[in-house]
Amino acid sequence: MPATTETILGVFAYVDTTVRALEDLKAKGYHDLTVYTPVPVHEIEEVLERDRPVSRVRLFTLIGGLTGTASGFLLTIWSAMQWGLTTGGKPVASIPPFIVIAFEMTILFGGVATVLGMALLGRLPRLTPSPSFDPRFTNDRFGVAVHVAPERGGSVREILRAAGADEVRP
Amino acid sequence: MSDSRSASPTFADVNRDVVRTLEPPGNLYFAWMCVVALILTAGIVAWTAQIWWGMGMAGKRTPQMWAMYITSFVFWIGIGHAGTLISAILYLFRARWRTSIYRAAEAMTIFAVLTAGLFPLIHAGRMWFAYFLLPYPNQRYLWPNFRSPLVWDVFAISTYLSISTVFFIVGLVPDIAALRDASTGWRRRIYGMLALGWEGADSQWRHYRRAYGLLASLATPLVLSVHSVVSWDFAMALVPGWHSTLFAPFFVDGAIFSGFAMVLILLLPMRHFFGLHAYIEEKHLDAMGKLILVTGLVLTYFYVCEIFTSIYSGDEIEKASLFWKVTKSYAWALWLMYFCNCISPLILFSKRARTSPTILYVVSILVLIGMWFERFNIIVPSLGHDFYPYTWGIYYPSLTDTMVVIGSFAWFFILFLGFIKLMPSLSIVEVKETLPPPLKDRGHAGHH
Numbered sequence: 320m321p322a323t324t325e326t327i328l329g330v331f332a333y334v335d336t337t338v339r340a341l342e343d344l345k346a347k348g349y350h351d352l353t354v355y356t357p358v359p360v361h362e363i364e365e366v367l368e369r370d371r372p373v374s375r376v377r378l379f380t381l382i383g384g385l386t387g388t389a390s391g392f393l394l395t396i397w398s399a400m401q402w403g404l405t406t407g408g409k410p411v412a413s414i415p416p417f418i419v420i421a422f423e424m425t426i427l428f429g430g431v432a433t434v435l436g437m438a439l440l441g442r443l444p445r446l447t448p449s450p451s452f453d454p455r456f457t458n459d460r461f462g463v464a465v466h467v468a469p470e471r472g473g474s475v476r477e478i479l480r481a482a483g484a485d486e487v488r489p
Numbered sequence: 490m491s492d493s494r495s496a497s498p499t500f501a502d503v504n505r506d507v508v509r510t511l512e513p514p515g516n517l518y519f520a521w522m523c524v525v526a527l528i529l530t531a532g533i534v535a536w537t538a539q540i541w542w543g544m545g546m547a548g549k550r551t552p553q554m555w556a557m558y559i560t561s562f563v564f565w566i567g568i569g570h571a572g573t574l575i576s577a578i579l580y581l582f583r584a585r586w587r588t589s590i591y592r593a594a595e596a597m598t599i600f601a602v603l604t605a606g607l608f609p610l611i612h613a614g615r616m617w618f619a620y621f622l623l624p625y626p627n628q629r630y631l632w633p634n635f636r637s638p639l640v641w642d643v644f645a646i647s648t649y650l651s652i653s654t655v656f657f658i659v660g661l662v663p664d665i666a667a668l669r670d671a672s673t674g675w676r677r678r679i680y681g682m683l684a685l686g687w688e689g690a691d692s693q694w695r696h697y698r699r700a701y702g703l704l705a706s707l708a709t710p711l712v713l714s715v716h717s718v719v720s721w722d723f724a725m726a727l728v729p730g731w732h733s734t735l736f737a738p739f740f741v742d743g744a745i746f747s748g749f750a751m752v753l754i755l756l757l758p759m760r761h762f763f764g765l766h767a768y769i770e771e772k773h774l775d776a777m778g779k780l781i782l783v784t785g786l787v788l789t790y791f792y793v794c795e796i797f798t799s800i801y802s803g804d805e806i807e808k809a810s811l812f813w814k815v816t817k818s819y820a821w822a823l824w825l826m827y828f829c830n831c832i833s834p835l836i837l838f839s840k841r842a843r844t845s846p847t848i849l850y851v852v853s854i855l856v857l858i859g860m861w862f863e864r865f866n867i868i869v870p871s872l873g874h875d876f877y878p879y880t881w882g883i884y885y886p887s888l889t890d891t892m893v894v895i896g897s898f899a900w901f902f903i904l905f906l907g908f909i910k911l912m913p914s915l916s917i918v919e920v921k922e923t924l925p926p927p928l929k930d931r932g933h934a935g936h937h
Contacts (some may be wrong), residue, residue, distance in 0.1 A: 323673070332927060332929075333927045333928055333929040334927060334928055335928045335929055335930050336927040336929050344818065350588070352691075353690050353691065353692065354690065354691040355688060355689050355690055355691075356665065356689050356691070356694065357500055357667070357689055357918070357921060358500075358600045358697050358918050358921045358922045359694045359697075359918075359922070360926060362926075363691070364691075364694075364695070367691050367695075368695065371695075373699070374695050374696045374698075374699040374700075376696050376699040376700045376703060377699060377703060380703045380707070384707075389901060394635075395623060396637065398624060398632035398633075399632075399635065399903065401630050401632060403603060403631065404630070404874040406636070413636060415640070415782050416635060417634045417635055419641040419645070419714075420635055420640075420641065420644050421643070422539050422642040422710075422714060423645050423648040423711075424644070426648055426707050426708075426711045426714075427647075427648040427651055429703075429707050430651070430652040430656075430704055430708075431651070433653050433657065433700050433703045433704055433707070434659060434700065434704070436696070436700065436841065437659070437696045437697055437699075437700035440683075440696040441691075441692060441695075441696040441697060443494075443662075443685045443686060443687070443693065444685035444686050444691070445687075445688070446686060447686075448686065448688065449688060449690070450913025452688045452690075454671075455670075456500055457500065457504075457663070457667040457669075457670045457687075457688075457689055458500065458504045458667065458670065458671070458689065459500035459501040459504070465562040467650035476813055480731075482514075483929060
């Protein structure tokens with residue numbers, strides 16, 4: 320499949336022209352898009368996220384957090400049982416003080432899992448730059464890369480230019 | 490000044506202005522570095538002496554075993570809290586004014602926790618046994634006592650340091666990518682590695698944004714828990730003046746109060762020397778001033794509560810301890826604290842004061858002095874006057890512990906000075922987000 324697709328990149332200077340290009344491309348049935356933005360832009364996200372499920376990062380956070388809670392209680396209760404020393408007439412495995420440890424471990428594991436999730440889902444770190452990336456995209460330009468079959472490249476270029484792209488390549 | 494909005498910076502201006510802050514520094518910067526490095530060296534020499542000759546060098550004797558080191562530990566942990574408040578809590582509240590100050594504040598948090606973390610080690614004396622604090626399997630089946638607030642503290646502080654660092658690095662990634670694309674040579678290679686190949690693609694942003702929001706929601710309860718746990722180091726003990734349920738909110742509020750003062754102390758010179766007036770405006774100073782004022786008033790309320798509950802408790806020992814604090818050996822420290830924390834922020838009721846860098850700076854310094862003495866007043870006089878007259882005692886600082894405490898400030902400032910020349914001290918992405926987005930069709934702009 321990759322051998323038969325071509326990537327066409329449109330470089331935009333404005334948010335509204337980028338949004339127009341995305342709307343036009345989507346209307347014409349081009350859904351294989353990569354959009355580069357220097358900042359997350361609400362208007363652009365709105366167009367892109369319309370038919371996408373919510374990012375799965377939150378699942379990582381939940382699982383990480385629950386793992387943390389469980390390991391916090393396990394560590395404290397288990398290690399207290401290892402040396403069953405009764406103090407103050409309280410149970411050896413006294414839950415209230417262990418809540419503090421479990422809470423901290425929840426946050427720690429949840430946070431680390433969130434970052435791992437972000438890296439895994441966003442495919443970071445990336446060792447080589449993707450071919451359609453342009454350094455201006457971290458400064459003040461917006462990029463729309465369309466992945467299409469070569470014979471449809473002409474119409475994509477047309478749409479990008481009509482929407483107001485400063486530059487269309489290749 | 491108010492008209493500067495009409496010519497608000499463009500996206501490219503933000504990149505240019507931030508890259509400008511990373512240009513090779515001038516002589517003034519190196520002069521500051523030298524001064525700070527000298528003070529730090531003195532602190533390290535003092536610490537070395539303490540390791541060599543023992544804890545007696547630090548003036549440690551009963552009943553004042555906690556004295557200056559734990560005072561400074563609590564002080565530095567507290568400083569960190571304002572950074573997390575700005576970076577996480579204000580993020581969740583969508584307070585847009587935070588964007589231009591949050592990066593520096595977050596860096597401050599990490600450096601403050603790194604400074605604070607030194608004190609338990611210095612205080613422990615034989616810090617090469619510090620790993621005893623961690624739960625690890627050993628031959629004798631000994632585990633930390635998880636019912637001890639000191640062990641909670643180990644968990645709270647290390648989680649706080651880890652999560653703040655992770656949060657900070659995640660926030661830095663897109664900015665480092667912008668620096669990578671704006672630099673050449675060896676800098677480009679280093680920033681390239683640190684940016685993890687960030688490109689700002691929609692497939693990256695969507696997970697990034699979600700992850701950032703989740704991290705902020707995790708950091709928010711964390712920051713409130715950390716100083717609560719620190720306060721329980723005291724409140725769980727029976728010492729008069731410590732044993733109070735008031736301590737958790739009292740500590741958290743004081744932490745944020747002192748943290749904001751430190752943010753201003755770092756931010757005002759940064760704004761001046763880097764010429765960041767277009768980003769850190771008067772309204773930012775105004776907002777910070779208001780936060781100092783509010784947290785200061787809340788703190789005053791807590792002081793009143795503390796005195797009231799002590800008198801109302803009917804506990805003779807508690808009342809005696811209070812009377813001793815207010816009138817005897819350490820009364821000067823207590824009244825200095827009341828002046829710095831309760832009286833001096835009141836000037837911020839005036840808008841003129843809140844927008845004047847000089848007044849803000851002076852108030853911030855007073856607040857830091859006041860907050861350091863607050864922890865001193867909690868620790869030293871309480872320990873010096875507990876249940877038995879037999880154990881009462883006065884603490885005298887020694888040269889060693891004084892130098893270590895002063896050295897800790899140098900350690901903090903050397904980290905911050907290094908940071909502002911190596912990393913973007915202004916968040917490129919977040920500042921851009923608050924600017925009006927570039928639109929071709931201006932007629933339809935501004936409806937959102």
